[in-house]
Amino acid sequence: MAADPSQYKKLKPLPKSLIESAQIERVPFNAEKHICFEPPKTIYTMEDIGIDAGISNTAISSPFPLFTPDAVRQIRAEILSEQVLSKYQCSSDKASNMVRGHCPEHAPFTHNAWNSPAVLSAISKIAGMDLVPAMNVETGHVNISLDETGDAFDWHVDSYAFVCITMLSDCTGMEGGETAIRTGTSEVLKFRGPDMGTAVVMQGRYIEHKALAMSGGERISMVTAFRARSPFIPDETVIKDLIGFTPVDMLYAQYAEYRLENMEERLRRRLEVLRERREFDVQDMRRFLLGERAYLDDMLEQLS
Numbered sequence: 001m002a003a004d005p006s007q008y009k010k011l012k013p014l015p016k017s018l019i020e021s022a023q024i025e026r027v028p029f030n031a032e033k034h035i036c037f038e039p040p041k042t043i044y045t046m047e048d049i050g051i052d053a054g055i056s057n058t059a060i061s062s063p064f065p066l067f068t069p070d071a072v073r074q075i076r077a078e079i080l081s082e083q084v085l086s087k088y089q090c091s092s093d094k095a096s097n098m099v100r101g102h103c104p105e106h107a108p109f110t111h112n113a114w115n116s117p118a119v120l121s122a123i124s125k126i127a128g129m130d131l132v133p134a135m136n137v138e139t140g141h142v143n144i145s146l147d148e149t150g151d152a153f154d155w156h157v158d159s160y161a162f163v164c165i166t167m168l169s170d171c172t173g174m175e176g177g178e179t180a181i182r183t184g185t186s187e188v189l190k191f192r193g194p195d196m197g198t199a200v201v202m203q204g205r206y207i208e209h210k211a212l213a214m215s216g217g218e219r220i221s222m223v224t225a226f227r228a229r230s231p232f233i234p235d236e237t238v239i240k241d242l243i244g245f246t247p248v249d250m251l252y253a254q255y256a257e258y259r260l261e262n263m264e265e266r267l268r269r270r271l272e273v274l275r276e277r278r279e280f281d282v283q284d285m286r287r288f289l290l291g292e293r294a295y296l297d298d299m300l301e302q303l304s
């Protein structure tokens with residue numbers, strides 16, 4: 001188990017030219033200047049793609065504009081810096097080249113962008129439910145492919161309910177490089193925004209998908225994970241698969257914190273109901289307790 005990023009497998013460094021050309025004067029995130037959201041033309045439902053699972057009807061959106069070119073340049077400057085790459089560049093058995101774990105400490109712009117009320121409201125509308133960033137340690141995740149590499153990310157389902165996949169590269173002239181999903185009938189559908197700063201929202205925990213190989217230039221995609229804001233919606237987050245390429249102390253602490261906060265909220269609500277009612281409904285209480293027991297068992301499994 002890699003306890004901290006200093007134990008990550010060392011990867012081939014990115015070209016110096018890529019790093020140098022990304023460095024620009026930093027400015028703070030400003031929602032009015034940096035967001036150019038336009039709703040997606042199409043939102044495919046889970047029924048549309050033949051999958052009977054998930055916490056929302058939304059499966060995946062068509063690509064839509066989200067961040068301006070200036071915003072993307074700021075985000076790229078935060079990732080493509082020696083300081084971040086030397087510590088947070090990593091790989092897994094599914095993905096050959098990622099940067100993750102650098103938010104919020106080394107990436108205030110990225111962190112503020114994904115936590116901005118305007119972005120959260122846009123993403124939530126598409127998802128059909130109120131979402132919040134899954135955990136700070138996930139925010140800012142990018143997959144990097146340069147010309148010679150194969151698929152950026154092999155078939156998988158995500159650890160978190162929803163993701164927003166944002167293109168941080170200029171894709172004009174690029175062949176391939178789409179995000180592909182497998183439907184309930186094993187059909188493969190491909191999605192990609194043509195421009196820097198366009199995004200796709202997907203219920204990635206419940207839909208098998210991959211990032212396809214490309215040729216012509218670079219493909220840097222930012223994959224931001226979201227979970228339901230409400231503690232009353234099932235949370236099937238799995239963090240076990242992330243060990244080995246995630247700062248593990250942060251991962252465990254942030255997971256335990258939001259899971260316990262959600263449980264606290266449910267217990268508080270239960271107590272209110274209990275104190276209001278004159279009659280005690282044993283079956284109803286048993287159902288609640290069994291639900292919480294399953295929730296705790298899930299946490300014990302994730303933290304083993």
Ligand SMILES: O=C(O)CCC(=O)C(=O)O
Nearest residue numbers: 143153165179211221223
């Ligand atoms: O880069 C993409 O298009 C998707 C990558 C992905 O699925 C992931 O990072 O979980």
Ligand SMILES: [Fe+2]
Nearest residue numbers: 157158204209
């Ligand atoms: Fe994914």
